[in-house]
Amino acid sequence: MNPTEPFDELFADVRVMGIFRGSSPRETVGLCHAAWDAGVSAVEVPVQTEHAFDALAAAVAAGRERGRTVGAGTVRFPEQLGRAVELGAQFTVAPGLDLGIVRLSQEIGVPHLPGVATSTDIDTALKAGLTWLKAFPASVLGAEWVRAQLAPFPQARLVATGGMGATNAQDFLDAGCRAVAIGSAFGDPAQLTRLVEEGLLPAVGSRT
Numbered sequence: 402m403n404p405t406e407p408f409d410e411l412f413a414d415v416r417v418m419g420i421f422r423g424s425s426p427r428e429t430v431g432l433c434h435a436a437w438d439a440g441v442s443a444v445e446v447p448v449q450t451e452h453a454f455d456a457l458a459a460a461v462a463a464g465r466e467r468g469r470t471v472g473a474g475t476v477r478f479p480e481q482l483g484r485a486v487e488l489g490a491q492f493t494v495a496p497g498l499d500l501g502i503v504r505l506s507q508e509i510g511v512p513h514l515p516g517v518a519t520s521t522d523i524d525t526a527l528k529a530g531l532t533w534l535k536a537f538p539a540s541v542l543g544a545e546w547v548r549a550q551l552a553p554f555p556q557a558r559l560v561a562t563g564g565m566g567a568t569n570a571q572d573f574l575d576a577g578c579r580a581v582a583i584g585s586a587f588g589d590p591a592q593l594t595r596l597v598e599e600g601l602l603p604a605v606g607s608r609t
Contacts, residue, residue, distance in 0.1 A: 407492060407512045408533040408558070411443040411470060416580040417570070417601055418560065419444035419587055420474060425452075426459035433460050435587040437469050439596075440603040445494050445582065447474035448485055461489035476513075479505055486511055494562075496537055498522045503529050514560060518542060523554050533558045536578065540564025544576035551577045567595035574601075 411418070419436035421429050421444060433444050444464070446457040457473055464471040472492035473485035482505055485493055492512040495502060499515070506513035507530070516537040517523050526534050536542060536550075539561035547559060561573035562582040570581040581601075586592035596602045 407470075408514065408560075412560075412580040415440050415442060415602065416574060417441050417596070418580055418582045420447070420562065420582045420584045421445070421456075421460075421587075422447045422474070422584065423450075423453070424456060426456045429456040430459050430463045432584075432587050433463055433469070433471070434467075435593075437467055439587065439593060443470045443472060443492075445472045445474040447494075448481055449475040449477075454484060454488065457485060457490060458488045465489070472514075476502065478502075482506065482509070482511075494535060496535075498526055500525070500529060503531065516562075517559075520550065520553070523550055523557055527554060527557060532556055533560065533579070535560050535562050535582075536573075538563030539573060539578075539581075540569065544569075544572045547573060547576040547578055567592040567599070567601075570596070570601055571599050 419441050421432045436444050446460050448454050448457055460471045470491050472494055473490035474494040476482050476493040476495050482493055494514040496516040498517055503513055514533055514535050515526055516535045517526060534557055536559045540563055558579040560580045560582055561578040565581045565583050566586050573581055597604055
């Protein structure tokens with residue numbers, strides 16, 4: 402399986418991913434529905450705690466009912482990866498680049514989105530066969546970092562993550578990111594409205 406194809410499809414129409422950390426299963430499902438209702442195809446549920454796996458399981462079940470994609474985030478160890486896949490996660494995300502996790506993901510056949518923050522990270526990931534990468538922490542790195550990195554690495558497809566919201570998401574897309582990961586906005590009607598106004602989310606009448 403080409404590891405880039407799932408992300409190509411997920412972000413083909415709406416270049417926003419929902420990321421919902423630290424909420425109860427019920428709250429997580431509510432946020433997922435808000436994202437899906439807003440036209441988002443993919444959501445990520447980080448699994449850095451035991452309770453987070455319950456939230457992931459609930460989100461996966463809700464996603465199956467709506468035909469939506471749910472991934473697991475903050476996947477740093479093989480045990481997390483295996484458990485997330487068993488629960489039905491369709492992709493995994495990590496804060497950093499661990500080639501062991503990359504190889505295991507490739508063996509299992511689950512797309513993996515590793516975090517990158519340096520030129521070395523990007524170069525290493527590309528040489529490992531990945532093109533979709535998570536720019537993290539994006540708000541600290543800045544949009545100019547994105548522009549600078551895409552000059553020598555134009556094939557990198559960056560997803561800006563960390564500190565993203567209605568006020569800065571467009572800056573990172575303008576800089577060359579292929580997508581942005583947003584969390585709190587899906588619980589804030591004012592931010593959702595601004596995301597629609599800026600064209601990051603489809604208008605209500607055009608959503609499927």
